[in-house]
Amino acid sequence: xxxxxxxxxxxxxxxxxxxxxxxxxxxxxxxxxxxxxxxxxxxxxxxxxxxxxxxxxxxxxxxxxxxxxxxxxxxxxxxxxxxxxxxxxxxxxxxxxxxxxxxxxxxxxxxxxxxxxxxxxxxxxxxxxxxxxxxxxxxxxxxxxxxxxxxxxxxxxxxxxxxxxxxxxxxxxxxxxxxxxxxxxxxxxxxxxxxxxxxxxxxxxxxxxxxxxxxxxxxxxxxxxxxxxxxxxxxxxxxxxxxxxxxxxxxxxxxxxxxxxxxxxxxxxxxxxxxxxxxxxxxxxxxxxxxxxxxxxxxxxxxxxxxxxxxxxxxxxxxxxxxxxxxxxx
Amino acid sequence: xxxxxxxxxxxxxxxxxxxxxxxxxxxxxxxxxxxxxxxxxxxxxxxxxxxxxxxxxxxxxxxxxxxxxxxxxxxxxxxxxxxxxxxxxxxxxxxxxxxxxxxxxxxxxxxxxxxxxxxxxxxxxxxxxxxxxxxxxxxxxxxxxxxxxxxxxxxxxxxxxxxxxxxxxxxxxxxxxxxxxxxxxxxxxxxxxxxxxxxxxxxxxxxxxxxxxxxxxxxxxxxxxxxxxxxxxxxxxxxxxxxxxxxxxxxxxxxxxxxxxxxxxxxxxxxxxxxxxxxxxxxxxxxxxxxxxxxxxxxxxxxxxxxxxxxxxxxxxxxxxxxxxxxxxxxxxxxxxxxxxxxxxxxxxxxxxxxxxxxxxxxxxxxxxxxxxxxxxxxxxxxxxxxxxxxxxxxxxxxxxxxxxxxxxxxxxxxxxxxxxxxxxx
Numbered sequence: 020x021x022x023x024x025x026x027x028x029x030x031x032x033x034x035x036x037x038x039x040x041x042x043x044x045x046x047x048x049x050x051x052x053x054x055x056x057x058x059x060x061x062x063x064x065x066x067x068x069x070x071x072x073x074x075x076x077x078x079x080x081x082x083x084x085x086x087x088x089x090x091x092x093x094x095x096x097x098x099x100x101x102x103x104x105x106x107x108x109x110x111x112x113x114x115x116x117x118x119x120x121x122x123x124x125x126x127x128x129x130x131x132x133x134x135x136x137x138x139x140x141x142x143x144x145x146x147x148x149x150x151x152x153x154x155x156x157x158x159x160x161x162x163x164x165x166x167x168x169x170x171x172x173x174x175x176x177x178x179x180x181x182x183x184x185x186x187x188x189x190x191x192x193x194x195x196x197x198x199x200x201x202x203x204x205x206x207x208x209x210x211x212x213x214x215x216x217x218x219x220x221x222x223x224x225x226x227x228x229x230x231x232x233x234x235x236x237x238x239x240x241x242x243x244x245x246x247x248x249x250x251x252x253x254x255x256x257x258x259x260x261x262x263x264x265x266x267x268x269x270x271x272x273x274x275x276x277x278x279x280x281x282x283x284x285x286x287x288x289x290x291x292x293x294x295x296x297x298x299x300x301x302x303x304x305x306x307x308x309x310x311x312x313x314x315x316x317x318x319x320x321x322x323x324x325x326x327x328x329x330x331x332x333x334x335x336x337x338x339x340x341x342x343x344x345x346x347x348x349x
Numbered sequence: 350x351x352x353x354x355x356x357x358x359x360x361x362x363x364x365x366x367x368x369x370x371x372x373x374x375x376x377x378x379x380x381x382x383x384x385x386x387x388x389x390x391x392x393x394x395x396x397x398x399x400x401x402x403x404x405x406x407x408x409x410x411x412x413x414x415x416x417x418x419x420x421x422x423x424x425x426x427x428x429x430x431x432x433x434x435x436x437x438x439x440x441x442x443x444x445x446x447x448x449x450x451x452x453x454x455x456x457x458x459x460x461x462x463x464x465x466x467x468x469x470x471x472x473x474x475x476x477x478x479x480x481x482x483x484x485x486x487x488x489x490x491x492x493x494x495x496x497x498x499x500x501x502x503x504x505x506x507x508x509x510x511x512x513x514x515x516x517x518x519x520x521x522x523x524x525x526x527x528x529x530x531x532x533x534x535x536x537x538x539x540x541x542x543x544x545x546x547x548x549x550x551x552x553x554x555x556x557x558x559x560x561x562x563x564x565x566x567x568x569x570x571x572x573x574x575x576x577x578x579x580x581x582x583x584x585x586x587x588x589x590x591x592x593x594x595x596x597x598x599x600x601x602x603x604x605x606x607x608x609x610x611x612x613x614x615x616x617x618x619x620x621x622x623x624x625x626x627x628x629x630x631x632x633x634x635x636x637x638x639x640x641x642x643x644x645x646x647x648x649x650x651x652x653x654x655x656x657x658x659x660x661x662x663x664x665x666x667x668x669x670x671x672x673x674x675x676x677x678x679x680x681x682x683x684x685x686x687x688x689x690x691x692x693x694x695x696x697x698x699x700x701x702x703x704x705x706x707x708x709x710x711x712x713x714x715x716x717x718x719x720x721x722x723x724x725x726x727x728x729x730x731x732x733x734x735x736x737x738x739x740x741x742x743x744x745x746x747x748x749x750x751x752x753x754x755x756x757x758x759x760x761x762x763x764x765x766x767x768x769x770x771x772x773x774x775x
Contacts, residue, residue, distance in 0.1 A: 056578075058578060058581070060585075105757060105760060105761040106757075106760065109760060109764060111577075111578055112517040112577065112578075112581060113715070113760060113764070115517065115581060116517065116708075116711045116715065116756075117756070117757055117760060119708065120708050120711070120712070120753040120756060120757065121753075121757070123708060123749075123753065124750050124753050124754065127746065127747060127749060127750050128747065128750060130746070131744055131746040131747050132439050132451070132454065132744060132746060133744055133746075133747070135439070135440055136440070141405075141436050141455060142403055142411070142436065142438065143409070143411075145411075249410075251409050253409055254409075258589075261585055261589060264582060264585070265586075268582070313596070313600060313601050314597055316593075317593040317594070317596040317597040318593070318597065319593075320589055320592075320593040321589065321590050321592075321593035321594050321597070323586075323589060324585075324586045324587065324588065324589025324590030324591075324592075324593065325586065325590050326586070327582065327583070327585065327586030327589065328583050328586035328587055328590065329586075331579050331582045331583045331586065332570060332575065332579070332583055335579055
């Protein structure tokens with residue numbers, strides 16, 4: 020068993036694009052769930068429209084990628100409005116069902132052959148982020164220090180820009196939630212009727228939170244497809260949202276850096292666990308026929324599920340949160 | 350629905366039933382020793398040139414593409430053995446040619462080392478478009494009723510659990526999968542003909558799992574005064590856990606039961622139904638009406654409805670609420686397992702089948718009014734029928750979209766559902 024390898028793989032993912040992408044998704048969810056108490060289970064849908072905003076603008080319409088990013092952000096805001104108008108008046112559990120359904124509707128529609136001319140359906144879209152890599156100032160080569168590998172200059176460029184984006188979003192959230200606006204959000208989370216009786220327009224505040232969190236989530240979607248240079252409807256499964264929730268609750272909801280810490284820890288654990296299982300197979304500790312690629316994936320997901328259950332049952336405030344802030348109820 | 354597949358050539362039906370995923374013939378004499386896929390595209394006996402076919406690996410990455418030549422033949426070299434899918438790009442088909450079955454535009458298959466595999470994309474005019482409207486509509490209605498009955502059976506537990514405990518259980522779909530998979534293992538171990546008794550055993554297993562979850566997980570959590578939103582998130586974790594544990598034992602493939610996989614459809618006027626589907630319909634009707642009688646005519650049913658209506662009031666009038674909730678979990682788990690077995694009979698068994706059904710169950714339950722058993726039945730029937738009838742006008746790929754869209758619309762206009770009682774839910 021090569022423990023250094025396990026550590027290296029864990030660290031590589033903990034600072035890599037995966038952690039960036041899910042940190043952004045979870046920061047958006049933190050806005051929704053952590054600060055406003057909105058149970059949005061359709062974050063994958065916001066990421067989908069962000070990602071397709073970029074890829075459709077470039078591949079289908081031949082526009083610039085930077086325009087595409089703007090389109091993606093606008094699309095996410097539009098989705099939030101479209102979704103929020105009917106659902107924000109509903110109770111939290113209804114909101115959860117409708118948002119997850121909306122995300123699935125989007126995925127079905129984008130992968131259908133009727134949408135083929137625009138989205139290329141199940142073929143997906145490729146090679147739309149050349150503009151991003153064209154301005155990469157980092158000289159060619161492989162980077163890393165100590166045990167942390169950043170990979171190629173392309174991957175490092177994504178990492179640098181990505182973490183910069185995460186930092187900006189954290190700053191934004193930090194500034195917003197300590198403002199009077201943020202205090203209204205928290206009061207809505209704690210007691211909607213009380214906020215309403217003080218004359219606050221609860222619906223409007225919830226909507227603003229949904230738009231903002233959705234837009235931040237869509238940034239995560241964009242980073243993912245710009246990094247991979249390909250977009251496909253089946254990237255955006257409900258599982259993406261579930262990962263983001265696990266990360267949010269791991270780090271601690273209603274804390275500015277909770278989602279960031281959660282994402283780093285989550286990807287460190289997930290990747291090193293993966294390598295650990297692979298090594299257990301390679302060294303014959305576990306018979307290889309018991310542990311195929313399929314089984315590895317299943318064990319990994321089952322573990323995430325178990326972790327989510329245990330966290331929510333025993334430590335809903337995560338690592339850095341306050342228990343006081345997680346006394347949510349429908 | 351399998352019954353749609355009966356419209357395709359008989360050969361294809363056999364292939365689909367064997368779960369071969371679309372491979373008609375296997376040819377081990379590869380020309381250059383490498384793995385490849387090939388085929389010939391013809392429509393009405395004429396070759397179809399210039400059609401693009403793209404191959405993907407299991408993660409959805411493109412691994413190769415090819416075009417049919419003047420003889421309609423195409424060939425794509427593949428990177429190695431493994432699980433793949435191939436998609437025919439319908440946009441490159443000539444205007445007068447279509448996939449005979451739009452659902453078979455993407456084929457999944459596995460490759461062995463050195464294997465050159467032939468894939469068949471049946472082309473021609475879509476027979477469903479050719480058939481007259483009324484017969485097609487009746488057939489879609491029948492398919493919808495079958496699907497709706499299955500959703501209804503699976504969704505009753507979901508609705509009653511919500512009514513009595515307020516839990517929105519995202520892990521309910523896994524009870525469905527559990528029943529189907531358990532019956533599958535018994536069926537395979539005991540050989541053909543065993544499904545008839547494997548189904549009741551699976552129902553008992555599902556009931557035991559439901560009750561076990563209530564006793565081992567949900568009741569302790571309620572006793573700890575865990576909030577409802579927390580419970581909802583825990584149920585999502587549970588769903589991930591159970592689904593992937595099932596996958597660990599069952600595998601990722603979708604397979605049919607040994608029994609009743611291939612059957613000749615019976616013709617009744619405009620509609621065709623296999624004896625297998627007919628049995629599913631009759632059995633579902635019997636089970637659902639028994640549940641109705643139980644709820645309306647027995648003391649236990651009255652207690653269930655009372656707890657669902659107002660828990661505190663029921664408790665203060667002497668009903669053992671904990672026991673009633675446990676019985677609801679027993680019943681809900683058993684019904685979900687039975688729904689899973691039926692779904693496995695009508696379609697196939699896979700580890701994802703319950704999760705795929707979950708959103709439709711939610712749609713049915715919300716349509717009918719969350720928390721009521723009869724509402725769940727009515728709403729689920731609507732969902733099943735809308736899903737299948739939509740294929741008359743729209744692409745089958747989008748059939749679930751309509752059911753989910755109707756759910757959103759109902760929430761907007763009548764949030765308490767068709768049979769629900771009006772109360773503030775916002």
